[in-house]
Amino acid sequence: MKVSDDANILTSAMTLTPMPTLHDIVAARRHVYRYLHPTPLYRYGGLSRMIGAEVWVKHENHQPIGAFKVRGGLNLAAGLTAAERRAGLFTASTGNHGQSIAFSADLNGIKATIAVPEGANPAKVAAMRDLNAEVIVHGADFDSAREWIMGEAEARSGRYVGPTEGPLICGVGTYGLEIMEQLPDVQTIIVPVGAGSGACGTSIAAKGINPHVEVIAAQSAQAPAMQLSWQSGKMVTAAMDTFAEGVATRVPFANTQRIMREYLDDFVLVDDGAIRRAVVLLLEHTRNLAEGAGAVSLAAALQLRDRLAGRKLVLVLSGGNLSMDQLRDILAD
């Protein structure tokens, strides 16, 4: 674990853009719904019995790229200047953020260049290339790929897209609005955290509508940087060794930390083993393929079973892009 020199989140955040608001998320809907439809929220009897709560699953895996991130990319693309569109978008991704940028760039006729770390999920890389993105493999993890592509963007005068930019948070926050409309009396929402855009968008939307809604974030215990930062109020870099690339963050993000410190009720860690078991349970009880990150919310709910008893609970199934190797490996456990 390493605490950065400029470790205080509020200090780090002072140079950041204004916090996104409920208003910004509501405004994002017209850009998101130009191409997407609301995703289903379904109640599952088997999961409800298992957790002892009324369990609903928000099916962001039903999105075109198989993940919630697509909402953010569409909102970001809608707000680009003509110069930015011509310059092209540059970003780094373990997969779903890159697919989102590739999807939105492709729809808008913008060139997308995306750096992915070595060993990136091949299903996600193939999907980005299908969306006409240039995909470059660089570095051992997300943060290495990110540092490199930021340099490339500058050298090529392109527009670098960071994974926690405001328009991305507001775009993905539209699924939080959908949850509040689909299940107005929801009591608890559990959302996985990678860079944190989903947790931020969800909590701003849900609590903006009903401040009594509890929002709990969850991350792999094998990649706890965001949770440790949230808990301590300092920017904590931590070991990262999870199979769930969607929550595999080593270096925390000040922008989302700032929002999560204000909005989240709790932030828990779940072991990779529990995430793997949750992938199997989701297949069995919902017949949906979840990637590791997408199963984190169920793993967290099982861990928090006692305090969730009897509650109306929404689990965000953030994405379904599990590779076949990961699936075979998990089913062989």
Added chain:
Amino acid sequence: MKVSDDANILTSAMTLTPMPTLHDIVAARRHVYRYLHPTPLYRYGGLSRMIGAEVWVKHENHQPIGAFKVRGGLNLAAGLTAAERRAGLFTASTGNHGQSIAFSADLNGIKATIAVPEGANPAKVAAMRDLNAEVIVHGADFDSAREWIMGEAEARSGRYVGPTEGPLICGVGTYGLEIMEQLPDVQTIIVPVGAGSGACGTSIAAKGINPHVEVIAAQSAQAPAMQLSWQSGKMVTAAMDTFAEGVATRVPFANTQRIMREYLDDFVLVDDGAIRRAVVLLLEHTRNLAEGAGAVSLAAALQLRDRLAGRKLVLVLSGGNLSMDQLRDILAD
């Protein structure tokens, strides 16, 4: 193989109700959309390259019961008389039709009693019970369960629901309308056949809007009764030994045969082995779990690769209710 005494389809069909029309399917939408939303139609690059066509998948596996049949049950329930609602619904099912009736009955406060054959998919049986249906296991296959429950319905003065009743065909036909709206220049639609309601609804809807759309039905070669009947124009009972319970029909249905003889362009058989491989390909390329029946359309497209070259092709992924045993078994191939 056995040809029935009253083997001519047109003769058998003379006592049947009028053929459903495009008008009936359009009229069904208000009942279906009271509870459901249109399902996505997505294009997949990997499948497109594999088949050499522009391949789109209609995601009926995204429905609340994980299968297209839910549309039919909702339309049927909306048209019941007060006496029928009080008497309760009785039906037989390998799973998805039963879930559809259970779902619709539960929403409408109607009692549902459903016979399933021995060895029925446990995921589907559990789902029916979650929807408050009384599920009774009876007989070695669908047709045995069906004969028995028809007697029960009569003895208990209930309303027996056959799997090919007009309101069911019109309800499921609403996904055909969605395909025509989502991809107006679709050239070929491939749809799996169990009892035939999906193929009938799709072809009436699609050809009612554009007579040039080609509709191809497909079934397991290990359960060819419907295909042999369609090809010969006689009611042919055939051996049934497929793992894909959604297309496991032993005794053909005159009502749907009559419609399919008029509307279908072709009807092909695909081996269970090819269906199993298609389940894996759908997981890999779309990250969606398909049950055997749901993968039949992809298996057929791969078989018909040459004649589909360059076409705009829709594969109906009719349902996703694969059991965990089936999944483990298929991934071990």
